[in-house]
Amino acid sequence: MLKVIEGTRSSLFPMEMDAMFRNRALTFSERLGWDVIVKDGRERDGFDNENPLYLISVDPYTGEYWGSLRLLPTTGPNMLRDVFPFLLGKDEYIESATIWESSRICAVAADGQPERSKNGVNLALGELLAGIGEVAIIAGLTQIVSVFDARIFRVLRAAGCNPQIIGKPCRIGDTMSYAGLFDTGEGPLQSIRNAVGIQGSVLELPPKELAAQPREFAFAA
Amino acid sequence: MTFTIDSAAVKLTDTILGYSEQDLEETLKTIAAEMGVCHIAYLRLSPDKSADASLLAAIVTYSVRWQHRYFEKQYVLIDPVMAKGSKAVLPFDWEELASDDPAIQAFFMDALSYGVGRNGISIPVRNRRGAYAVVSFSSNHSRQEWEEFKISNMVKLQLISVLIDSAASVNLKLSSPTVKLSKREEQCLIWAARGKTYQDISDILNISFGSVKSYLDTARHKLNCINLTHAVAVAIATGVIPQKALR
Numbered sequence A: 001m002l003k004v005i006e007g008t009r010s011s012l013f014p015m016e017m018d019a020m021f022r023n024r025a026l027t028f029s030e031r032l033g034w035d036v037i038v039k040d041g042r043e044r045d046g047f048d049n050e051n052p053l054y055l056i057s058v059d060p061y062t063g064e065y066w067g068s069l070r071l072l073p074t075t076g077p078n079m080l081r082d083v084f085p086f087l088l089g090k091d092e093y094i095e096s097a098t099i100w101e102s103s104r105i106c107a108v109a110a111d112g113q114p115e116r117s118k119n120g121v122n123l124a125l126g127e128l129l130a131g132i133g134e135v136a137i138i139a140g141l142t143q144i145v146s147v148f149d150a151r152i153f154r155v156l157r158a159a160g161c162n163p164q165i166i167g168k169p170c171r172i173g174d175t176m177s178y179a180g181l182f183d184t185g186e187g188p189l190q191s192i193r194n195a196v197g198i199q200g201s202v203l204e205l206p207p208k209e210l211a212a213q214p215r216e217f218a219f220a221a
Numbered sequence B: 001m002t003f004t005i006d007s008a009a010v011k012l013t014d015t016i017l018g019y020s021e022q023d024l025e026e027t028l029k030t031i032a033a034e035m036g037v038c039h040i041a042y043l044r045l046s047p048d049k050s051a052d053a054s055l056l057a058a059i060v061t062y063s064v065r066w067q068h069r070y071f072e073k074q075y076v077l078i079d080p081v082m083a084k085g086s087k088a089v090l091p092f093d094w095e096e097l098a099s100d101d102p103a104i105q106a107f108f109m110d111a112l113s114y115g116v117g118r119n120g121i122s123i124p125v126r127n128r129r130g131a132y133a134v135v136s137f138s139s140n141h142s143r144q145e146w147e148e149f150k151i152s153n154m155v156k157l158q159l160i161s162v163l164i165d166s167a168a169s170v171n172l173k174l175s176s177p178t179v180k181l182s183k184r185e186e187q188c189l190i191w192a193a194r195g196k197t198y199q200d201i202s203d204i205l206n207i208s209f210g211s212v213k214s215y216l217d218t219a220r221h222k223l224n225c226i227n228l229t230h231a232v233a234v235a236i237a238t239g240v241i242p243q244k245a246l247r
Helices: A007-012 A014-031 A123-139 A150-158 A186-196 A212-218 B006-017 B024-035 B064-072 B080-085 B102-113 B143-174 B183-193 B198-205 B209-222 B228-237
Strands: A002-006 A053-058 A065-073 A099-107 A143-149 A164-172 A175-183 B039-045 B055-060 B119-126 B132-139
Touching (some): A002 A007, A002 A123, A007 A014, A007 A053, A014 A065, A014 A099, A053 A123, A123 A186, A123 B143, A143 A150, A150 A175, B006 B143, B024 B039, B024 B055, B024 B143, B039 B080, B080 B119, B132 B143, B183 B228, B209 B228
Antiparallel strands (some): A002 A053, A053 A065, A065 A099, A143 A175, A164 A175, B119 B132
16 A cells, blocks of 8 residues: 655654655665665655655555655656756756656565565555556656666566656666656556556545535535 | 647747737636636745745736735635645645635635635646746536546646746746836845945945935835835845845
8 A cells, every 4th residue: 555645744654754764775775786875774865855745655454664656746856857867868858747757666675575466576666656657647647757777677667667768878886777758647557557466546645634524515505 | 528728838838938918817817718617826835934924926817806805814824725735746626625624614615705616626836946836726617527627637737737837937027126226225225135234334335324214215115115124025025136135
């Protein structure tokens, strides 16, 4: 199950947020050796201050953290524009109200890891990608852009996302990095769901701030 | 239930490029009619401020009567679109904002009686400089029609919202400083904004204490302000004194 957490509301989810920052440090600094800033065992960057939308996968029974990702509108500050612009050609850029950027996708490893779905995609990653598909429909998006390595490229393909590489892949540190786009909408969402074996919604949306009844009253005219 | 955005895109692009003679508010009225919604409202918000200070600019198609009432009743302190607009990332339906709070219920009821519309959705917009805005569309569709409207048009609502944000940014910039200060008035006001006293300013500019006072008074009158603090705030907010003059 995915929690959908806006950056400005993250203080309401201290456990989920802390588990996410710790897992990001483990995944990106320790396991993948990326050049990211880790402080007190937690990885954060400036984009975490730009009110991103987090999707956090949790065990539906215990609430334990399984995995997470971060979405940023490409009309505002984002990683491809501000950190990795060299991945795109000269005069190429991605900036659209209907394209958001996904970054920092990760899931817990080893024994905490839930069973894998039928095509070998980690269940939490599959759930996160299905979640992106759902959020994209809610937000009126047409595509998701992301900077990823070969590992995530394989996950995206296996999960039915059909990513298209754009610009020119570059070596960053020890990792070959790609910028890619994939389509969103009812069709693409269904293909992700089919690939990862998920039926129906994976989102736990924030509770409506109010039951329908008083509003029915307010708008009875 | 669906509409095409071509015409709206052309109109807004004309405003952005400066080709349009029409007032942006009038353009939004035309676009609202083409989309089949009652109203469009553009709010530029400051994310770090409390609700009463967060509204930086507004362009709305609501009736003047409703705008006056909103101001009079200080609805800015109650309106949940204001509170949520500077924090949200996802579009939000006004139905999510209704609450047990009788003040909010009364606000929505009052808005309905002033023709704002019975349904609304607000689209948060981020622009290049990281500024926050929210564009709201309200309608009198039945609940079911409204749900269908949103599902079939969400992509277009996003696209129109970002165009409205660009058009408003251009529009607001063009209409900013209308007050013209004399060189001395401007110098005195800038030094006052930098925290200097009348005596300091008199020493710095090498003019009499009385002259400083009279330049600041005329500047204050031109800005239509009740005291010097007010005048400095308005001068900076409207760009009469450029912000960089403070450094």
